Amino acid sequence: MSVKHQWILWMIVTVCLLAYFTLSLTRQPGGMAQTFLPGVTTHGHYQIEMQCLVCHTPGMGVKQESCMDCHGADLKRSTDTHPRSKFTDPGKMHLLTKLDARHCTTCHQEHVPDRTLAMGLSLPKDYCWHCHQEVGEQRPSHADFAYDSCATAGCHNYHDNRALFENLLVEHHGEPAMLEKQLVEPRNFGDSWQARYSESRKTLAAEENDAPEGLGYDEQISTDWAATAHAAASVNCSGCHTSEELEWTNHPTHESCGACHDSQVAGFLEGRHGMRLAQGLSPMTPSAARLPMYATNGHAELTCSACHTPHKYDTAYAAVDACVKCHADEHSTAYLDSPHYDLWQSELAGEGKPGSGVSCATCHLPRLKNAEKETFVQHNQNDNLRPNEKMVESICHQCHGLQFSLDALADEVLIKNNFQGEPEVHVESLDMAKHWFDERARLREEAKQKREGG
Amino acid sequence: MTHSMKLVAGLLLVLVSGLTFLTSGGCSKPSEAATGGISPEKFADGVHAVMMADRTVYARDVVTRLKDQEAPVKPDEYWEKWKEGDTHKMPLPAQMFRMGASLVNDNPDAGFKYSLKSLWPLNPEHKPANEDEIKALKFLSDNPGKTYTDTITDPDGNELFVKYYPDRAVAKACWECHNNHERRDMDAYPEFKKDDVMGAVVVFVPTK
Numbered sequence: 074m075s076v077k078h079q080w081i082l083w084m085i086v087t088v089c090l091l092a093y094f095t096l097s098l099t100r101q102p103g104g105m106a107q108t109f110l111p112g113v114t115t116h117g118h119y120q121i122e123m124q125c126l127v128c129h130t131p132g133m134g135v136k137q138e139s140c141m142d143c144h145g146a147d148l149k150r151s152t153d154t155h156p157r158s159k160f161t162d163p164g165k166m167h168l169l170t171k172l173d174a175r176h177c178t179t180c181h182q183e184h185v186p187d188r189t190l191a192m193g194l195s196l197p198k199d200y201c202w203h204c205h206q207e208v209g210e211q212r213p214s215h216a217d218f219a220y221d222s223c224a225t226a227g228c229h230n231y232h233d234n235r236a237l238f239e240n241l242l243v244e245h246h247g248e249p250a251m252l253e254k255q256l257v258e259p260r261n262f263g264d265s266w267q268a269r270y271s272e273s274r275k276t277l278a279a280e281e282n283d284a285p286e287g288l289g290y291d292e293q294i295s296t297d298w299a300a301t302a303h304a305a306a307s308v309n310c311s312g313c314h315t316s317e318e319l320e321w322t323n324h325p326t327h328e329s330c331g332a333c334h335d336s337q338v339a340g341f342l343e344g345r346h347g348m349r350l351a352q353g354l355s356p357m358t359p360s361a362a363r364l365p366m367y368a369t370n371g372h373a374e375l376t377c378s379a380c381h382t383p384h385k386y387d388t389a390y391a392a393v394d395a396c397v398k399c400h401a402d403e404h405s406t407a408y409l410d411s412p413h414y415d416l417w418q419s420e421l422a423g424e425g426k427p428g429s430g431v432s433c434a435t436c437h438l439p440r441l442k443n444a445e446k447e448t449f450v451q452h453n454q455n456d457n458l459r460p461n462e463k464m465v466e467s468i469c470h471q472c473h474g475l476q477f478s479l480d481a482l483a484d485e486v487l488i489k490n491n492f493q494g495e496p497e498v499h500v501e502s503l504d505m506a507k508h509w510f511d512e513r514a515r516l517r518e519e520a521k522q523k524r525e526g527g
Numbered sequence: 528m529t530h531s532m533k534l535v536a537g538l539l540l541v542l543v544s545g546l547t548f549l550t551s552g553g554c555s556k557p558s559e560a561a562t563g564g565i566s567p568e569k570f571a572d573g574v575h576a577v578m579m580a581d582r583t584v585y586a587r588d589v590v591t592r593l594k595d596q597e598a599p600v601k602p603d604e605y606w607e608k609w610k611e612g613d614t615h616k617m618p619l620p621a622q623m624f625r626m627g628a629s630l631v632n633d634n635p636d637a638g639f640k641y642s643l644k645s646l647w648p649l650n651p652e653h654k655p656a657n658e659d660e661i662k663a664l665k666f667l668s669d670n671p672g673k674t675y676t677d678t679i680t681d682p683d684g685n686e687l688f689v690k691y692y693p694d695r696a697v698a699k700a701c702w703e704c705h706n707n708h709e710r711r712d713m714d715a716y717p718e719f720k721k722d723d724v725m726g727a728v729v730v731f732v733p734t735k
Contacts, residue, residue, distance in 0.1 A: 152607045158629035159652075163731040164642030167656040169682045211651060211710075238605050466610055513709040520713055 112184035115193045116363055120345070121352045128183070140177040143343065147456065151233035151463070171203040180231075192459050198224070201231075214505045227462065227479040227500030236465035241475070242506040248474030250495075255472040256428040258440045258448050260388075263302045265447045266333075274307035284310040285321055297384040308333070330377045336449040338377070344453035346375045365401040373399065389421060392432035407491035408433065414491075431472075439467045461488075476503050567688035567732040568676065574639060575692050575730055578624070586620035586698040593617075594700055602700065620700065624728075638733070643694065645726025647717065649710045653726070663691045668724050675727075678734070686735045691727040696720065 074082075093108075107123065114122040121127060128139045141148075148156065160168060160175045173179050182195040189195050201223040209216030223229045229237065267274065279299035284290060298304055303312070312333075313325045327350060331338035342351035349357045356379075360371035373379055380395035381388075393414075397405060408414050413431035420430030437454040457463040461482045469478035480496035481487050487496055565573075590602050599615050606616035618626060625643060632640045646664045648654045655661045663675040675691040696702045702719035705711060719725055 156629070158633050161632040161640070162628065162642050163632065163640040163681065163687070164644055164656070164729060165652065166681050173682075207651070235608055235610075238608050240605050241608070510709060516713045517707065517709070517711075524718070 110184065113186040114184060115186075115189055117193050118183060119363070120349050120357060120361070121354065124352045124354065127352055135178050135183075137176055137178075140181075143348075147343070147453075148232060151235055153232045154234045155231050168204055172200060197221075201229070212505075212509065214509065224460075225483075227483050227502050230460050230462065233460065233463055236462050236470075237502065239506045239510075242503045243510050245470075245475035246503045246507040248476060250474050250477040252470075252472055252474060256426060257431075257435055257468075257471055258442070259428055260440060260450070261448045262334075263306065265445070266306050270306070277304045277307055277309060279304075282310050284314070288321075294384045301384070301386045303386065327377050336443055337452045340450075340452035340456065341377065344455050346379075346452070346454065350376070359399045366399050367401045370399045389432075392434035392438075393417060396433040396437075403489045404491055405433070407489065407493065411491040411493050436464060436468050439464075441467060476500070479503070567734055568690060570639070571688065571690040571730040571732050574641070575690070575728060578627070578641065578728060579692075581627070582620060582624050583697045585623050586700055590617070590620055591698040591700040602704075619704065620698070640731045642729045642731070643726060644691075644729055645694070647705075647712065647715075648726065649705065649708050663729075664727055667691055667693045667727050671724055685733050688732045688734050690730050690732075692730070693724040694726040694728050696723045696725055701725065 109125075110122060113119070118128070125133075128135060130136055155174060157175050159165060160173070169175070180196045180200065181193045182189075183193075185195050190198065198221040202220040205223070206220075224231065227237070277299065279295040282295045282298065284295070298310070311321075313329050314321055314323070316322050316329075327338050327341065327347065338347075341347040345362075346357060349355065356374035356376050358372050358374055359366035360368075380391040382390060382395075393408075397409065400406075413435075416425060417430035417432045417435075419425035420427065434450065437458075438450050438452055439457060440448045441451050443449055451457075451467075457467055462479065464482065465475065465478045469482070473481070477496065479500040479502070480498050481492060483500050484496045484498040487494060487498075593600055594602070600617055601615065602619045603609065603616035604619055604622070606618050606622070609616055621643065628641050628643070631637045632642075643653050644655055644660060644664060645653055646655065646661070646668065655664055659677060659679070663677060666675045667673065671693065674693070677689040677691075679687050679689055681687055696705075696719050699721075702721065702723070702725075705719055705725065717723065
């Protein structure tokens with residue numbers, strides 16, 4: 074090859090490479106953007122890692138507001154113990170030299186798998202110590218604890234301590250493992266919907282469906298629909314199958330569902346099942362998951378319909394069967410042999426009281442109350458996980474004592490076998506809080522008597 | 528420019544300069560320009576007066592009154608966290624004050640920040656962070672009715688005018704709660720009574 078040809082070849086290769094990398098950066102979402110991933114993305118973000126500009130500026134800086142766009146509401150709900158405002162308080166400006174927690178990225182850096190701990194933490198585990206090293210003086214029981222042991226199960230979390238504040242611990246000290254009631258909140262969305270529209274709504278029969286003529290659908294569909302809460306609430310075919318432009322669609326999206334079930338869809342889009350849809354990407358599939366999944370359903374697309382079978386909307390199916398057909402991890406497979414599943418079966422068989430069964434959804438898609446005191450199902454299954462003590466307040470403590478709940482959630486073996494057995498771990502926080510409160514009460518009484526006596 | 532035009536321009540210049548001098552009270556420090564002609568101290572005094580008025584009303588006419596009436600709504604340190612049973616809780620006066628401070632401190636348009644400090648805090652986060660703060664708080668404690676001023680540089684390099692105002696026990700709810708709190712120090716802790724200085728409200732105003 075002549076020198077001239079070598080130069081031409083070099084130029085062609087250079088132009089092609091330049092075009093390839095430029096396209097990689099500018100196309101959003103772009104398959105080629107993976108070229109620029111600086112490292113493996115964390116479990117929380119990898120699903121949307123190709124949407125670089127969700128988190129990054131065009132110059133590949135990190136947008137602080139992007140963290141709060143997705144996590145702000147959750148932090149607010151959890152009454153964040155270390156909000157940004159704690160570090161914008163000028164009275165605590167000295168803390169900024171130890172930990173500039175005004176920026177999420179001080180603790181949570183992305184694409185650094187070699188130093189990323191659970192919950193996306195990229196700081197060494199001793200970060201608590203830098204500001205709280207005097208804790209032993211305030212709490213003598215803490216004096217001998219290891220400097221990196223604060224954020225362990227049942228003790229403290231950086232952000233979410235809603236189930237761990239000391240007054241709650243003391244209030245529930247000494248509770249039995251099983252509480253008396255052992256029932257979860259009943260769902261009441263249908264009732265409140267009916268109450269809201271009772272004057273204009275009536276139960277529809279199968280033949281009253283308003284599907285367009287000539288659609289050629291299976292008759293079973295209208296039979297199934299007529300048996301649902303949708304028909305009972307006078308929600309006809311067009312209620313879900315008509316787009317904003319009033320055009321018929323055979324495949325309603327989560328936006329159709331969200332027109333009535335806004336809280337549920339909002340949670341779904343925040344969680345692992347819907348976060349790709351929230352960013353305008355294709356739906357998540359089990360094959361793309363990092364958790365073990367059954368290959369048979371690997372390519373199922375996670376839309377609302379994936380769990381809520383269209384036209385039947387069987388919530389019992391969505392609460393267990395829909396989960397276990399995909400999730401193949403130890404915890405999920407063990408559920409079918411667990412006492413919780415036995416309770417679920419009893420409730421379905423009519424032997425147990427309504428609300429006495431414990432399905433997958435009972436714990437991972439819990440029933441919460443909105444501002445109007447209506448019960449709704451939180452469809453962000455990560456809302457009460459990581460740290461799992463978040464589950465105590467909304468779920469475990471409805472049936473189990475606080476000590477038992479914290480012990481069980483700290484026991485890795487018990488989590489894996491889906492709570493078949495008793496906790497082998499004992500979380501000391503309740504005993505410590507009780508002891509401290511008792512001791513303080515004694516000292517206060519002593520001081521009072523001393524004042525009155527002298 | 529003609530002679531007459533020069534004269535008019537000169538007169539206008541003198542007039543504008545005079546007006547500027549008069550409206551600024553004769554001061555021309557850069558710090559005052561930053562606060563629209565009001566001195567940082569005057570500005571701090573003004574916002575502090577509003578803060579304390581709101582805080583006094585909340586402590587005296589809301590919290591203490593409801594407590595005296597044995598109302599079902601109770602002040603509770605964990606008012607936001609209790610989810611079970613009796614959830615009719617409301618923020619303590621100090622928390623109400625700090626919640627307002629958080630909103631202001633996070634608001635870049637506010638133009639100032641404020642904080643609570645004490646030599647005897649129930650929440651250790653509010654203890655003095657250095658010798659200067661200890662000196663200021665001791666001064667307030669030893670000189671009831673006086674204030675204390677300082678200037679500091681924050682970690683971002685901003686120069687701040689700082690004024691410490693005594694934070695007094697204005698309502699029964701203040702001293703009753705603090706004196707009987709489980710986190711109070713048993714030895715080096717005063718038995719607070721009405722009008723005692725319990726700590727300081729600290730106002731920070733950027734001067735450059």
